[in-house]
Amino acid sequence: MYFTKMHGLGNNYIFINLLENTLQEQILPTLAKNLSDVRFGIGSDGMILICDSKVADFRMRIFNADGSEGKNCGNGLRCVAKYLYDHQFIDSTCFTIETLGGIVEVHISQENTKEVEFVTVDMGEPKLLKGMIPMKGDPTTKTINEPLTIGGNVYYLTCVSMGNPHAIMFVDDVHNVPLETIGPMIEFSDLFPERVNVGVVEVKNDNEIDYRVWERGSGLTMACGTGACAAVVAATLNGKLKQNQVITVHLPGGDLEIHWDEHNHVWKKGRAEYICHGEIKLDYFTKETML
Numbered sequence: 001m002y003f004t005k006m007h008g009l010g011n012n013y014i015f016i017n018l019l020e021n022t023l024q025e026q027i028l029p030t031l032a033k034n035l036s037d038v039r040f041g042i043g044s045d046g047m048i049l050i051c052d053s054k055v056a057d058f059r060m061r062i063f064n065a066d067g068s069e070g071k072n073c074g075n076g077l078r079c080v081a082k083y084l085y086d087h088q089f090i091d092s093t094c095f096t097i098e099t100l101g102g103i104v105e106v107h108i109s110q111e112n113t114k115e116v117e118f119v120t121v122d123m124g125e126p127k128l129l130k131g132m133i134p135m136k137g138d139p140t141t142k143t144i145n146e147p148l149t150i151g152g153n154v155y156y157l158t159c160v161s162m163g164n165p166h167a168i169m170f171v172d173d174v175h176n177v178p179l180e181t182i183g184p185m186i187e188f189s190d191l192f193p194e195r196v197n198v199g200v201v202e203v204k205n206d207n208e209i210d211y212r213v214w215e216r217g218s219g220l221t222m223a224c225g226t227g228a229c230a231a232v233v234a235a236t237l238n239g240k241l242k243q244n245q246v247i248t249v250h251l252p253g254g255d256l257e258i259h260w261d262e263h264n265h266v267w268k269k270g271r272a273e274y275i276c277h278g279e280i281k282l283d284y285f286t287k288e289t290m291l
């Protein structure tokens, strides 16, 4: 089975093209976990499958490093779009990709280079109601800077779904937050029945924010595309940014341009890069334990 390892701002995944291949459904969580293992496997933030779709041009499935299936992946979408266009599975520079979190539209920014460097994605509309995150509480209300007690501490959270759930908090310095401690506490809180991605945001000025993330199912990553979108929406809802502006989001792995437009769509522009191609033996990577 061939794979391609790619990254979006250091948020890296093992991509498997299932347009001409198949994998048994029941092996997918174990396969994702073992591929992601940095010691016994290849090492990545997870696995992404490129599949046919009945409702869009293509379908993307994303599995986190713990084997859990995510519902959307902003960095992964840019890599999938680049892979499909570079490998001539599509010749249009605008096409749609189905995810569990909804259908998105990707735009290839072909800047006269032989390979795609930048991809812009219309990530669709943010979902704000508790029932859509999902999280506990009145499903018809929003969570905007709400004080929530988790593990004995009070966190002021703003929750946004970009097809996948994000809990965002605002801090004075994103580099001075023990995200490796508070991240899992919030991720696994019973407030979030499907767990949650946890992000910290420092608003620098009217057009820039710093953002770090503890990802559901993968832990600290260098970047999170859906999280960057959620961070801009959350900062705008809290009056810290203005809507319909292009915001530069600084992540540990690089910058993304995010634009929550006047039609309530969130656009994301950023790089996507190849790391390597290779071949794996499925029987090795589908063992329950690698020890």
Ligand SMILES: N[C@H](CCC[C@H](N)C(=O)O)C(=O)O
Residues within 6 Å of the ligand: 011, 062, 064, 069, 070, 071, 072, 073, 074, 075, 076, 164, 165, 197, 215, 216, 217, 218, 223, 224, 225, 226, 227
């Ligand atoms: N951990 C996320 C999936 C990956 C999202 C992230 N890598 C991105 O670029 O959006 C979740 O379980 O919702």
